[in-house]
Amino acid sequence: MFNPQLNKNGELQHLLTIEGLPKPILNHILDTASSFVSISDREVKKVPLMRGKSVFNLFFENSTRTRTTFEIASKRLSADVINLNIAASSTTKGESLLDTIDNLAAMHADMFVVRHSQSGAPFLIAKHLDDHGQKDIHVVNAGDGRHAHPTQGLLDMYTIRHYKKDFSNLTVAIVGDILHSRVARSDIHALTTLGVPEIRAIGPATLLPGGLEQMGVRLFSNIDEGLKGVDVIIMLRLQNERMSGALLPSAQEYFKSYGLTPERLALAKPDAIVMHPGPMNRGVEIDSAVADGAQAVILPQVTFGIAVRMAVMSILAGTHG
């Protein structure tokens, strides 16, 4: 498979997926993010690392939330940000997507932050740029179809490292619709690379993909069993469009079977942390008492997410392919 994430010097050229990303690169991103966390607390939250650089937020799929995090990260790095919400309709043909990219590249873009409903779109763009010798334009995948959401995976790793210090003795549970979740995929790859000894996937049997066991993931369709003794619980958002589908019962039924309640949380280690990529469906996948409780680190995830995106963007901007 084509993987243009690293240049010939082994440096990060694009951030497309966590899959296949070497552990030193992951750690470098997390370490860099650490320095940006403190910047966000300052009076002046800006650094000039990307001054004069042009970052294009190419959102072929609407996501105000993710777009906002990248916009803030870009502005705190002093980059110029141009938001393009591109209706899927005008780019149904792959050809015209690449014509759009060629045009923006010709405007001397420095970075494309790409969100697309189709898996692989950011790869396609990165490959096209590399094929045309555009070595100084970097692509960040901000979520592509069911495939990957690497900055979410990285901020999850940052959060776990922040609270648990060491990955090497953790049990991490991911709960929900694993099958359709790009967050779950990104997290599992990152946790594996960082040496987490036990990863559990918890959800209805219909939503647990077959390939996970080969990756060393333990599957549980009973949440109570799955949560026993874990250090970290990563809840997934239940997509509204799935709730009325054939794969799942009603939201109420789902909450009864898989919602994270205080009782269930008590099955985990006493110092277990609860994560969620947001936005939460309170009363569907998570009880408000847990979401607002002492073990939830959902809002720190958001804070770390800005720092992680600043880290990724500044590392890429400093890389000359």
Added chain:
Amino acid sequence: MFNPQLNKNGELQHLLTIEGLPKPILNHILDTASSFVSISDREVKKVPLMRGKSVFNLFFENSTRTRTTFEIASKRLSADVINLNIAASSTTKGESLLDTIDNLAAMHADMFVVRHSQSGAPFLIAKHLDDHGQKDIHVVNAGDGRHAHPTQGLLDMYTIRHYKKDFSNLTVAIVGDILHSRVARSDIHALTTLGVPEIRAIGPATLLPGGLEQMGVRLFSNIDEGLKGVDVIIMLRLQNERMSGALLPSAQEYFKSYGLTPERLALAKPDAIVMHPGPMNRGVEIDSAVADGAQAVILPQVTFGIAVRMAVMSILAGTHG
């Protein structure tokens, strides 16, 4: 009633409503705005007072005009601005509104400029932030339902002070749909606090709220009587949605009964000024001859509006709760 506008040192913590705002605070805002009026005439119209601060324009109700004024004010203060036009649909539940706020706060927001169709929404947000110890995040109400539009009230006061110097001997008339106008409410509170001895409300009896008389406002349903000898005329915009309603006759009828014509303007003092919050319905509440005439100060209101918003934002940004 909960009023979190002032912190424990008596400084402005949020700007939610003019109601209850002490006179020294009002004057401090107007004095600060005065220094920003001259900045707008310079070659470089920027000051670094909010460099590195993140201002979020949270517009739950669409208002390009008001959003633009805050965006310009923010940029001239060198802040980073992020515009979020949030469809009412995705935030119908109060709970998810506050989850949105928590998320943006976790991104280290410094200020929320909030426009909402529901009265009280900016209060709810300010209270939530204060309850969670977020002392360094400030809320500016950019218009909430029928309740308040404090920066409009402040710019109106700035305009009156600019042209009339002294509030203590003025007669001010507000003309139109007082009942549904947040501008009228904000103006009446400000005029009262600043010591205007005579405030008149002019409009159809059905659109004059009962409580005004207790506030010392004189009510007139005959515009000719109401305008006699006034120093300041504040025209209100007739909302289109009211025109076809049961409370009002047609736009033509309204103009005949309450439109400000040159003849009616002649009933006021010869040096009376005419104000309007915009956008105007020419030929409905105001005749073009008046709107474009020598006594109209409608465009200076817009200019002062930028300076007033810069004043409010920079004062808040310098306040540490």
Added chain:
Amino acid sequence: MFNPQLNKNGELQHLLTIEGLPKPILNHILDTASSFVSISDREVKKVPLMRGKSVFNLFFENSTRTRTTFEIASKRLSADVINLNIAASSTTKGESLLDTIDNLAAMHADMFVVRHSQSGAPFLIAKHLDDHGQKDIHVVNAGDGRHAHPTQGLLDMYTIRHYKKDFSNLTVAIVGDILHSRVARSDIHALTTLGVPEIRAIGPATLLPGGLEQMGVRLFSNIDEGLKGVDVIIMLRLQNERMSGALLPSAQEYFKSYGLTPERLALAKPDAIVMHPGPMNRGVEIDSAVADGAQAVILPQVTFGIAVRMAVMSILAGTHG
């Protein structure tokens, strides 16, 4: 005809149309653009020429592509940019368009970049500003109806000059729907002013406007004859809405009669360049083999377009009417 483009010192006050623009002004813009081309290659692509200036992108007609080019140009000049996508519906009356302009002028706007579906709208705005003594606010026409698209014309001239050095011995062919094209109009005026001895218009007889011959343009409805020996080929985009209309056959038929294929390109001079304003309809007006071929300079046009817009904006910003 009212032409407020030049102030009384003969300097550029607004850029509304290339028609009537003196050759020294055209050359001054192209020379200035030349200095900006190199800036775009730098690490920090910003210059402080418009720091603190407020540029309003007033797009009464949607055009993400053109808006993006002006947004980038503004940001690279360090201006503050405010994007306003104004639905045509809310400004159907000329009166309210001018009220909007008065309001933004009162906010101390420095420049309006105007895109409008109606020919003449930018003229109307420029005249209104001049009539009201607003000498320091400049208007740039970013495309008005069928009338003009002067920055596209200028970037086309920049491209031709870049590749051909000298205008005085060129044959330039413009191919497509000349009748409805503001690009064609702008190009013909510019080429004439710059001294191109032979301009050809190629297209279906129904789409060749009558007045061209008086301007010295040679008309061809046979593309093979028209392309013989030319130095420059400017392809026009076939508007989708025309394809199904009465004036034209199907897209396939059009391609057969007027599409630029490698065979047809071979009729031109061996070193002829191929231009297109974008976005291209591959397989309709242009074959992909030509669009991606060695003679196409379509992407350099985009690069030069940013520099040309920076040149126009910085020249205007330095002009004090």
